[in-house]
Amino acid sequence: MSLDPHAFMSLMEKRVAFTEEDKNILKANADWGKEIAPLMADHFYDYLGRDEEMDAIMNAKEGRTHRLRETFVQWFHEMFTGMDDWGNGYADRRWRIGLVHVQIGIGPQHVIPAMAVVIHAVGKRVREENKNQEMLDALSRICMIDLAFIEQAYVEVSSAAVLRETGWTEGLFQRLIKSGAGSM
Numbered sequence: 001m002s003l004d005p006h007a008f009m010s011l012m013e014k015r016v017a018f019t020e021e022d023k024n025i026l027k028a029n030a031d032w033g034k035e036i037a038p039l040m041a042d043h044f045y046d047y048l049g050r051d052e053e054m055d056a057i058m059n060a061k062e063g064r065t066h067r068l069r070e071t072f073v074q075w076f077h078e079m080f081t082g083m084d085d086w087g088n089g090y091a092d093r094r095w096r097i098g099l100v101h102v103q104i105g106i107g108p109q110h111v112i113p114a115m116a117v118v119i120h121a122v123g124k125r126v127r128e129e130n131k132n133q134e135m136l137d138a139l140s141r142i143c144m145i146d147l148a149f150i151e152q153a154y155v156e157v158s159s160a161a162v163l164r165e166t167g168w169t170e171g172l173f174q175r176l177i178k179s180g181a182g183s184m
Helices: 005-016 020-028 030-049 052-058 064-085 088-104 108-128 133-166 170-182
Strands: none
Touching (some): 005 088, 005 133, 020 030, 020 133, 052 064, 064 088, 064 133, 088 133, 108 133
16 A cells, blocks of 8 residues: 555646646745745644644644744645645655655644645635636645645554554455444
């Protein structure tokens, strides 16, 4: 159960209909994305800081919040630039970001609501600055792809750990998951 980030990126682009037009729109707004990235980081971390569990995770190590905030600003701007036209480098970086979320314990139950706060804040800025809806739509699509990487990191890491610890085959594991879900 090892994820190929490049294939996953292609699959997600198809699933969310992230198009060349979206990429062009985001690139055309890259300076704006860089300009508002620190403000979006403020929204993101203000929201997470109000959660006792997340606040403890963010402050578990000296300087972690500062490093996470810097990474967020870079990540946010990269959604507009695509780094390498949303290619292999972009996919590899998103996969690493997902793995870091798993390593430090920032789960999807924290990231997804916080990202909704950011999307809402971006939408507000779009309206205030008379930006077009197409830009917000394109940003929302790439954001969903990035969130899919984080969620998939949890699935992949958890599955690999269970398989390694139990010696089960992937097929057996998948059957157990399906039967377990059916009994809930």
